[in-house]
Structures are given as structure tokens and as C-alpha cells.
Amino acid sequence: MRCVLSVKNISRSVWLGLTITVVFDSFGQILWKSVASTLPDTDDILTLVLAAANQRLTWLLAGLLLAQLFLWMAVLKRADLSLAQPLTSLSYVGVGVLSWVWLGESWHWNTILSVALILIGVALVSFSPRNPVQLVESEKE
């Protein structure tokens, strides 16, 4: 019951911000992999940066990450970090599907089980009530 209440306490604007964050995150990861795959095999940072800067996908990715950062700051002003951050993990499903459809990467049972465990873990983290110890500390302040 307390878990349900804690979810209901999240405002619509926070839900919207989190949803857009998940969509941006999923597409961003696919773009990121696409950019990284085309970079030269070198440890020279300057060469890598210049090679990345010459790609349009890099700038698209940078714009997406920047927008995500501002959106994330807006979400953090309205929600606990230890609650909001785990909710964005729904992008693991999005990235999984997109990596298979878009990049043609193979999926194994281990991968599916891995994502399932991560989602359960995230649900446990996200929807747990605040620790009574923390509630007492908050009342003191």
C-alpha cells in the first residue's frame, strides 16, 4: 500500500519528464554505439575527438544528451534522486529491442534474464517506501 502511495505522489510533470528521458536514453544509446563503431582503433584522444566531431551522428547525440541533462535537472528538482534515477531503467527494454532491430545484435537467454533481473531490482529500489530512519531524520529538520 505504501509502495502504491509513493508512486501516486509523483506528479504528472515528473512522469512526463521521466518518460521523455527513457525515450531519449534508448535512442541515444543506439546512436552512441553507431558513433563508437566508426571511430579509428587508436588511443590518441585528439584523433578520436576529431574523428567523432566529423560525424553528424555525434552532434545529434550531443544535442540529445544535452536536452536530457536539462530535463533531468528539472526532474531532480521535484523528486528524490534515489527514486527518480532507477525509474529511467525502463530504457533497458528500449535499448534491447532497438539493438536487435536497428543494429542486428544477437540476444541470448542470459541477456533477457539479465534485463529481467535489472528491471525487478529497479522496481524494488524505486517503489520501496522511505526508510523510517530517514523519515525521523526529516522530521528533526
Add this chain to the structure above:
Amino acid sequence: MNLVPGITLVLVGSALEGLAQVCLKQAASYTALKYASWVSLGALLFIFEIALYTRALKSLDIAIAYPLSALSYASVVIAARVLLKEYPSPQRWLGVAFIVAGAALAIPE
């Protein structure tokens, strides 16, 4: 292909994200100068994480690297407890254990 270097880079990057998120949470509590300082420090840590993750993606499939990066959730909860004095409940710690197990399963045999 040797996946260990890529996996190591993702693990270090995940630890950095825990610290970066703490910086952003700190920034959200302040205005003006302190806000800018915490955001800058958080952004710097994110840049390091981006560099490490990009290098890791050269050798790892995104279907492996991304689930592995879930360890950042564990590092965030730990950093929130240690640095922000938040008190995650036992259920949250159990969730962290599930996430760590899931991330471990993402590593191919």
C-alpha cells in the same frame, strides 16, 4: 575477442556516474554560484564517463555494455547513502542486489 578491457571501462564509468549524480542532486539544493559549481563538477565526471563508455563500445555490443552500466544504479544508492546521508530501505538494498546479479548475467561466458 578479449572483453575484459571493455568491461573494466564500463565498471569504472558506472562508479563515476554515482558521484556525478550526487553532484547534480547537491546542485538542485542550491542557487547561483554553488549551483554552478556542483553542476560543473557533475558535468566533468559525466565527460570522463562518456569517454570511458565510448571506448568500451568499440569492443562491446550495446546489448552487453548497456545492461552492465546498470551498476551505476548500485553506485548511486551507495553514494546517496555515504555522501548525501540518505537512508535507503532494506528493500532498496535488495533491489541493488538484483541489479548487480542482472549486470553480472549480461557478461557472456
